[in-house]
Amino acid sequence: MRDEGWMPYAPCAFHKEVNMRLPKFEYLEPRSLKEAAKALAADPGGTLLLAGGTDLIVNMKHGVIQPKRLINLRAIPKLAYLSEGKDGLSIGALTTLHELASSPLIQKKYPVLSQTAEEVAAYAHQVMGTLSGNLCQGNRCRFYNQSVFWRSVRPACYKAGGEVCHVVRKPKECHSTYCGDMAPVLIAMDAKMKLVSPVGERILSLKRLYTQNGKKPLSLKKGEILKEIFVPFPSGQTLYLKWRLRDSLEFPIVSLALHLEKNRENRIDKARIIFSGVGTGPVEASGAEKILQDGPLDDPTIEKASNQAVKEISPLRTSITSPAYKRKMAGILLRQALEKISS
């Protein structure tokens, strides 16, 4: 016999949440970047920028981000372009990942960029998602990127406005992980960015965009907006290897961008090794880079460099995969990438 209090479709937290409405916000469509930068600077705490929305809107539905006002950058004309100059390629901040993946110019001269753009999520996300949005995407953590219902069983984590990081169980720390795909490749290629603010423009190397602070991952100043990304003409080989649970619609468990420049004697002039998915920002394995520097690309060097790279990353348990597994895979990815280039 059924208990009297039993109701077949009793309302519960989960049922309430099945209908995920966006919280209320003000909406602004500026006509220029300058106007957008001024509006952003006027209320830096409550205003956020909207580009493709594939990251921000999800976080808003999960209630971890609650902006008072959204500025839709897509309303601004002429921010999506690809133009090649003498020294390299300029990419408008709002160029979509699909445009990068399908552009004949990029496919021919910067193939690693189109390949990487194609590895981000899936078709519709690539059509919506922009390069600047991908670079500035939020850090991820298994305690943070969850629904209100899921998160309601414990106090809010530090990143979501609480006191304690549930990953390390310590106050005022955040170890959320940067999982972007485009950033490691562009850092390995020495990309720079043009930033616009109400007071003017400045150039910053992409590497310095990332603070390695999980709570505030980007080093953007008040009112600053990304306008353009500049990629120097590639002088060596760049590879991007992404290890994930399935071949589509997944963030990396760990991914690697490797850039190598060899000289005439087949020795390595320059090596850049950047990992994603293993730290609070893109992580450079400088020790492993030093091992490769000036050496030939033979089996002992490859072995030594991969073993060194594993020691240089310290992932934490911010996803369902264990830190030990991530470290192991990071070494394997580097070995695969180096073997691919050496063969």
Added chain:
Amino acid sequence: MKHILKLHVNGEEFEIFAEVNKTLLEVLREDLGFTGTKRGCDLGACGACTVLVDGKPQLSCLTLATAVQGKKIITIEGLAQKGELHPLQKAFIEKGAIQCGFCTPGMILTAKAFLDEHPHPSEGETKKAISGNLCRCTGYVKIVEAILSVNENQ
């Protein structure tokens, strides 16, 4: 904040008074009655809500309705012309590529955008293109067959 929202859906102009925080999915289903666009995960992970915006697939659950004013939106209801089903719709029926039917609108619209870009795709390219659309009946084999059969017939 409510505002007047002008949307161009399936060749028709619509003007409604709506909250600015409504997603395109909510407006299509609740205000305009285009319930062919499905709400699955509501987080952009399943592809059931895919619609075409200016011919390209977009996840309507992650799109603000106000941001796509002035753009041409096609939902599954707008694919058939003058009572004649679109070749992709016919192919899905012929190949039995529909089980429960929940993923079908998103699958067909994603496939349409894909075939417009790649008229002669390989099986691998096709699988990759629809990899953001989940079919929980797992009827992928028939779906891929249906999409590939469209260009064979042309």
